[in-house]
Amino acid sequence: MNKIEGWGCNGPPSQKGLKISTSGVNLMSSMDEISSSCSAEPSNPMADYEEPGYKLCSxxxxxxxxxxxxxxxxxxxxxxxxxxxxxxxxxxxxxxxxxxxxxxxxxxxxxxxxxxxxxxxxxxxxxxxxxxxxxxxxxxxxxxxxxxxxxxxxxxxxxxxxxxxxxxxxxxxxxxxxxxxxxxxxxxxxxxxxxxxxxxxxxxxxxxxxxxxxxxxxxxxxxxxxxxxxxxTFDLYERFILTPVEIQIVLKPALITALVLFIISGFGPGIFSFSMAWERGVVSFFALAAGIFSGAFVTPVLLPFIPSREFALKGIISGSMFAILLLVFMTSAIHGIADCLALFLFSVTISSFLAMNFTGTTPFTSPSGVEKEMKRYIPVQLVCLVISSGLWIYSAF
The missing domain is CATH 3.40.50.11600 (Rossmann fold)
Known part of the structure; x- marks a missing residue:
């Protein structure tokens, strides 16, 4: 079916007419030709600009x-x-x-x-x-x-x-x-x-x-x-409506990270175990989810109420609270201090990194301040990820 889109979609009709797309081929028809093919006394105000099979932007x-x-x-x-x-x-x-x-x-x-x-x-x-x-x-x-x-x-x-x-x-x-x-x-x-x-x-x-x-x-x-x-202004509602985008942006990287977590969780005394990959992978997945929820949702929504001017540190504060709650609720599935430290560091690091991403969405920051904060915290976050990964693999032996 042919389709004409009004100026709101493909361009002004005043000089070149409306844009017609037919199976990938663009044809141009003048407005005079379109109007003349319509009824002299249209039954609706749009009839001068529409033909069967053609539609204007809503x-x-x-x-x-x-x-x-x-x-x-x-x-x-x-x-x-x-x-x-x-x-x-x-x-x-x-x-x-x-x-x-x-x-x-x-x-x-x-x-x-x-x-x-x-x-x-x-x-x-x-x-x-x-x-x-x-x-x-x-x-x-x-x-x-x-x-x-x-x-x-x-x-x-x-x-x-x-x-x-x-x-x-x-x-x-x-x-x-x-x-x-x-x-x-x-x-x-x-x-x-x-x-x-x-x-x-x-x-x-x-x-x-x-x-x-x-x-x-x-x-x-x-x-x-x-x-x-x-x-x-940047009130509660204005902060809240921005969080779905933040979460959507991180979904694809999160799925890749979850896959890596399940693979890492399978390493142990027998080199690799699918049962360990599942059991420990589920626990690490919840640590990832807690970090995402804390950094991409809780920190932006509660932004003015979390101490510190630095977003990365705000993410660490909120991430620590959720990481502790995670450890408490999953005590039976966590074995040893190394497990606890690995999950805590991983979840908090994810929260800190995602909270720092929110700097470009607020009126509270400046480009120079954001750059300075990134240079200070990204190396720390990378080190924490390496340490948490090492501790997680070590705890399986």
Whole structure:
């Protein structure tokens, strides 16, 4: 079946038309040809842009004509597919493919006097913005950030002055709005030079609030943000929703590690024993699971409440608590001091390493601080892994 995707998927229909994919062959058809083949009096507002077997992106409601061509109007309300997709992305599934096409969009019934809001083409960011604009008429200029959110893209250089100027020119924004100003998220300020944007495009940059939910008040307040709108938060909920991704990232390495653990657990007086590999492997697997749970979930969620500014040390503290609980509950399956030390060191090291990985997800760290911490703790973690492995093999003899 042939399929047409609206601008939100494959590109603007205004000049080259919608993109048709037929068994891997891309054909281009003009919008005029598509419209003329539809009924003169369509029964629904999308009929001018659809034919049997063709479909627009679910978040595109219709198209409006402007001096720069047709612009897709997006829906402010998130549909079931948006919510399910958001859940998958939160779990790290297809995270780097969750994008919308860069370009200009409309929401509500914008005219030449309406504001232009800039955002990234990471669909989760795009959805956060549009759902907060239910009662607002505006233009949304989406930059190509390679599917990365505004803050990270600004740091990586994709949410940039160059990309913003390019999108302003490509969308012929000067022909769509009478004013010469655009609103950029505050978290994108590190990548956008207001002076250079003004010089290269003629548009003045206004830095908006951090959170999309504050935009309606920001616009009503003559585009002025109060102190609260300028502050980055990282509360319990914001930390909690990041943990599924952290856990998903570690799943594949964890499976490989578990396999290695079962193999190591089989070494003993008889060189290798499958029964020992199973019995001792299960115990070591629980030590691995405790370390993952502590480092990738508990430490991020309880981040402000665990002592120390260093994430690796936070992971050691929380990991030690869970390692001790593990040893207590599995006393009957653990034999000797060497077993205890091996399991304790292994679990705590895993927790420390995974907790340190969380440094790139928080507003509490700096690149130089992260680099310094890694140089200090990674050698220690490697030594602990070697010692715990040696003790685990030694304890079998």
């Amino acid at each position: 978040y595109v409601d219709k198209f409006i004509k402007t001096n720069a061509g047709l612009i897709p109007v997006i829906k402010p309300k998130l549909g079931k597919d948006d919510l399910f997709s958001s859940f998958y992305v939160r779990c790290g599934i297809n995270r780097y493919k969750y994008t919308v096409a860069p370009g200009l969009y409309a929401i509500g019934k914008p005219d030449k006097n309406c504001e232009v809001l800039v955002t990234a083409n990471f669909k989760l960011t795009f959805d956060h913005l549009r759902k907060e604009l239910a009662d607002i008429n505006a233009w949304i200029l989406v930059l190509d950030t390679k599917g990365i959110n505004v803050w990270c893209a600004a740091g990586k250089g994709t949410f940039s002055t160059r990309e913003l100027v390019k999108r302003i020119k490509d969308s012929s924004l000067e022909n769509i709005v009478d004013h010469k100003q655009i609103i950029v998220p505050q978290l994108g300020a590190t990548g956008i030079s207001a002076k250079d944007v003004k010089k290269q495009s003629g548009f003045r940059v206004i830095y908006g609030p951090i959170r999309a939910k504050d935009i309606p008040f920001f616009l009503k307040n003559n585009k002025k943000a109060d102190k609260k709108m300028r502050q980055v």
